[in-house]
Amino acid sequence: xxxxxxxxxxxxxxxxxGAGARERIFGDLHKxxxxxxxxxxxxxxxxxxxxxxxxxxxxxxxMAKNCPCxxxxxxxIIKKTYDESNTLEEFAERLERSNLIEDLVSxxxxxxxxxxxxxxxxxxxxxxxxxxxGCHCELASHAKEPISSIFCHCCTVGFYGKMxxxxxxxxxxxxxxxxxxxxxxxxKAVIHLPPKPSxxxxxxxx
Numbered sequence: 001x002x003x004x005x006x007x008x009x010x011x012x013x014x015x016x017x018g019a020g021a022r023e024r025i026f027g028d029l030h031k032x033x034x035x036x037x038x039x040x041x042x043x044x045x046x047x048x049x050x051x052x053x054x055x056x057x058x059x060x061x062x063m064a065k066n067c068p069c070x071x072x073x074x075x076x077i078i079k080k081t082y083d084e085s086n087t088l089e090e091f092a093e094r095l096e097r098s099n100l101i102e103d104l105v106s107x108x109x110x111x112x113x114x115x116x117x118x119x120x121x122x123x124x125x126x127x128x129x130x131x132x133x134g135c136h137c138e139l140a141s142h143a144k145e146p147i148s149s150i151f152c153h154c155c156t157v158g159f160y161g162k163m164x165x166x167x168x169x170x171x172x173x174x175x176x177x178x179x180x181x182x183x184x185x186x187x188k189a190v191i192h193l194p195p196k197p198s199x200x201x202x203x204x205x206x
Contacts, residue, residue: 001039001139003029005068012062017053025049036127047147060153060176065171068112074101078167088112088196110195114160115175116187132186136178136187146183152176156189170194 006029014022015024025046030041049058077100085091092107094100102122104115119125120133125141135141138153153176161174178184 008066029037043142046181051148059150063154064158067154069159075167114195131181140181143181149182152179160189
């Protein structure tokens with residue numbers, strides 16, 4: 001379990017709600033055992049505590065900001081494909097046709113929808129449970145029942161936002177749509193792509 005990441009989230013919550021809230025929600029993170037039952041118990045206490053704060057906008061932003069995951073190879077692919085594409089339609093079609101980022105891809109206007117394949121396509125978690133085949137997150141896949149959507153802003157808004165910003169060099173708006181651990185059919189997010197400049201722009205005539 002990545003405790004350094006959780007410590008950052010705990011610090012953000014403490015900064016706004018105080019040490020009591022941090023203790024109630026997280027306890028002593030350094031002392032949490034690594035066995036599956038203990039991790040599962042911690043995860044549900046963590047989620048319940050965040051829900052009880054009733055501050056969805058703040059908490060989703062904290063989850064997105066502290067996303068510990070990244071994929072440098074995908075960032076390179078996104079940048080190269082975007083730069084080589086004349087239109088957003090071509091960009092999305094190339095990502096989808098060659099399965100370049102391993103997600104299902106669709107585009108409507110400038111809104112790119114990405115849906116993750118179930119995790120079992122790529123590997124297996126070491127524990128068993130309701131979401132071990134579908135959820136990519138090692139921690140969240142321990143969930144024993146559906147939860148609120150706050151946690152999933154990490155793997156959607158945080159992960160995709162960071163990846164597309166690094167690839168395209170601009171901030172992009174990302175919205176959480178669905179996930180398996182909230183009881184949905186798949187893990188889905190939409191990315192609002194920047195306009196695609198024409199390659200003709202700036203070309204001079206000889």
